[in-house]
Amino acid sequence: MKKLFLSLVAVIMAATATIAQNSGLGFNYQAVVRKVDGTLLANSDVNLRVSLYPGQSAASPTWVEIHNAHTDYSGCFGITVGKGTRESGSVAAKYADINFSAVYYWMKIEIQEGSTYREVSFAQLPSSPYSEVAHNATSFAGMIAPFAGPADKVPAGWLLCDGREVSRSEYVNLYNAIGVAWGEGNGSSTFNIPDLRGMFLRGVSGESGNDEDADSRTMLANNGGNTGNHVGSYQGDAIRNITGTLRIGDTICDTNSYPPSGFCDIQYVGVMGGRAKSPDAYAYIYSFDASRIVPVGNDNRPKNVYVTYIIKY
Numbered sequence: 001m002k003k004l005f006l007s008l009v010a011v012i013m014a015a016t017a018t019i020a021q022n023s024g025l026g027f028n029y030q031a032v033v034r035k036v037d038g039t040l041l042a043n044s045d046v047n048l049r050v051s052l053y054p055g056q057s058a059a060s061p062t063w064v065e066i067h068n069a070h071t072d073y074s075g076c077f078g079i080t081v082g083k084g085t086r087e088s089g090s091v092a093a094k095y096a097d098i099n100f101s102a103v104y105y106w107m108k109i110e111i112q113e114g115s116t117y118r119e120v121s122f123a124q125l126p127s128s129p130y131s132e133v134a135h136n137a138t139s140f141a142g143m144i145a146p147f148a149g150p151a152d153k154v155p156a157g158w159l160l161c162d163g164r165e166v167s168r169s170e171y172v173n174l175y176n177a178i179g180v181a182w183g184e185g186n187g188s189s190t191f192n193i194p195d196l197r198g199m200f201l202r203g204v205s206g207e208s209g210n211d212e213d214a215d216s217r218t219m220l221a222n223n224g225g226n227t228g229n230h231v232g233s234y235q236g237d238a239i240r241n242i243t244g245t246l247r248i249g250d251t252i253c254d255t256n257s258y259p260p261s262g263f264c265d266i267q268y269v270g271v272m273g274g275r276a277k278s279p280d281a282y283a284y285i286y287s288f289d290a291s292r293i294v295p296v297g298n299d300n301r302p303k304n305v306y307v308t309y310i311i312k313y
Helices: 129-140 172-178
Strands: 004-012 027-035 045-053 063-070 076-081 106-113 116-124 144-147 158-160 165-167 190-192 265-271 282-287 308-312
Touching: 027 106, 045 076, 063 076
Parallel strands: none
Antiparallel strands: 004 027, 027 076, 045 063, 045 106, 106 116, 144 308, 158 308, 165 190, 265 282
């Protein structure tokens, strides 16, 4: 068989191909096939082997796949890397498992000649500006975001903030970002992610003094997480103390009658000093119920809507 050569036309990286857990959609590769004398190999079938290596000097490929392509009248063919037939020698079980954010991958292209494959190209994967930004997605590990979908629809590359223990080695970027701020897991191989179910978020007070009770904050759960003026610490609900003089008017309680009556619930306590010579000699407890005036609940909250909090890994 005559030797064939490739002239690269374009490599178009899908933007989603370079996030930690890629979309699995793959990316496009196009080239022109020429014979050794430079003439185009038009309207012909070619068999290709594509291998992705985690670096130029890597000994073994992460992914290997086979493509059966067909050139057009100009000798050009196009394939989608990630959609070929997986071949033995692949470390990854499937294309979507490749972590493009870990390293810059190199791609080897081989053309079948007889019963063997000959290398015709080995180069670092180029990327579009958008995917180049996506390659650095690990810098966003630990970012918390509100997600408008349910817990079972959390997108790839994110975890539900449900406080679970996860592996320090499997989620190494997340572990490097947040450490054991939200829980130490088993103390060696796991750590906890935040549990934000039903929670509001608040910025760390730091040196601002905006949270006068920052130093008394506790763990979110009894799991070895942070306390005090640090990220991951927890603070229960409370109402600012209200002091002053209470004036009870006729619209609430009628104190001009004896005994006092009106809208208050009045409980007789007893005779002051053991005598009852006048209305002032009696003591009463005036009970009130705020639900008669404002909405009440089991916690203190503004108007709100539910979202699913997720964390990038």
